[in-house]
Amino acid sequence: MKRLINGQTIFSLEKLRVFAGNTPLVHGVSLKIAAGETLALVGESGSGKTMTAMAALNLAPGGIRVEGERLLGEVRLAELSSSDWKELHGSRVGVVFQEPMSALNPLHRIGRQIGEAITLHQPLRGRALRERIIELMQQVRLPRPEQLIKAWPHELSGGQRQRVVIAMAIANHPELLIADEPTTALDVTVASDILALLRELADSMGMAMLLITHDLNLVRHWADRVCVLHHGRVQETGVTSEVLSHPTSIYTQTLIEAEPAGAPALVPTTAPEVMSARDLSVVFQKPKALFRPRPAPFVALNSVSLTLRQGETLGIVGESGSGKSTLAQALLRLVASRGEIWLGDARLDCSSHHALRSARRHMQIVFQDPFGALSPRMTIEEIVSEGLRFHCPELGHEALREQVAQALSRVGLTEKALERYPHEFSGGQRARISLARALILHPRVLVLDEPTSSLDRTVQRQLIELLRTLQLERQLSYLFISHDLAVVRAMAHRLIVLKDGEVIEHGLTNDVIEQPRHSYTRQLIEAAFR
CATH class of the missing domain: 3.40.50.300 (P-loop containing nucleotide triphosphate hydrolases)
Structure with a gap:
């Protein structure tokens, strides 16, 4: 050609x-x-x-x-x-797909996958092929290409995986x-x-x-x-x-x-604390390789303290790997941690298994990917009622169905959704279903982990308005994790900025965004609002 x-x-x-x-x-x-x-x-x-x-x-x-x-x-x-x-x-023609983890073979190393993109169209082998792979990795500015060439896709960050996909797409000019x-x-x-x-x-x-x-x-x-x-x-x-x-x-x-706009309703200064953490730390011990010394532990979260009041939204921002999701998982006792965690007057970090199981009814989470978080083999009625069936086994079928219908109605969905499956809904509708599943238990604290990341701006705005309305009606407290500062500004009363597992800045949302003190915060804001 x-x-x-x-x-x-x-x-x-x-x-x-x-x-x-x-x-x-x-x-x-x-x-x-x-x-x-x-x-x-x-x-x-x-x-x-x-x-x-x-x-x-x-x-x-x-x-x-x-x-x-x-x-x-x-x-x-x-x-x-x-x-x-x-x-x-x-x-x-080269293509960079939306989800790099899906575009990469989890069973092949990075170097082999880039090499396959080259050899399909160029007769390179051996040293010449390796040099071309390294050249492409350098071209897309991947760090330490000589080491990363042997890495598996799951060992790379989201940004690094996307750069690998770009390298494959441009391999043949x-x-x-x-x-x-x-x-x-x-x-x-x-x-x-x-x-x-x-x-x-x-x-x-x-x-x-x-x-x-x-x-x-x-x-x-x-x-x-x-x-x-x-x-x-x-x-x-x-x-x-x-x-x-x-x-x-x-x-x-x-x-x-449809760009995110507005602000959350004011929270009274007398509003009680519903959740707090003091000196919360999470350390992961990397596995030891055969005949090699044990690697140093990885500190994912280092002495983080926070408070969350009734009816308040606390925004958590930072780059990938900063510790945002780890913080949420630690607060919900989904990963082991050190430090104090309080839900109202109940201390969770030293609670028994039975007490913790009861407490989880009052703190729910909406995950980043609503499609991945919803079982494709369950109807919407089964998905939304699952938590209620666990915590309230005495409820009969008709009572359960009525409560599911009410939860769906609160998030703007009708009873017609009950018998359908997740794949039959749009991304925005699946986000609403995930929200209904959490709200049906009437939680005091709702963790929202990147709830709008894959949604269109018009759908994002609808979801933001829905969350603000529900918060005002039910005095919900949100822990709102996001990399989208425009969405955070529309949702959060206060803001915590995380970097490498540590809090580097915190305060009222508008104060942090308008007058950031730390250079890292300024970098995030410039990238979001320039």
């Missing part, structure tokens, strides 16, 4: 239509991307962003029919054979790079680094980049042009600054206005 000259149009679609059977999914999408240019494809979940890109490049699941003109340079993609597609993927939600669930500084890296690679290699995302803040800073999709139709397209400053589509205006 002929390689294009830098500056030419790399990829174009003309009236692309995509069908699942006879059902239309994408309606006449047209777009163009030039070498070195970044075009952002934006819209809510279900708008057709990913389907447009994957169907155009023959990466969609079976049963999909594609119509319309598709060009990669001068090559008409509709005329390619299966062997042509095999040659094109990974050579002229592609002309087009598809980046599908490349920063989902990454903290703000890592997300900024990843986007800067992708943009730098696009500039230096002359690649065209199609950035698929729902995050308009990323689009604002990293995309040259933007194309807005809604229900598979283009709403508007143009230069990013013009579209976001003067949107002509009502839908685009809705997306822009």
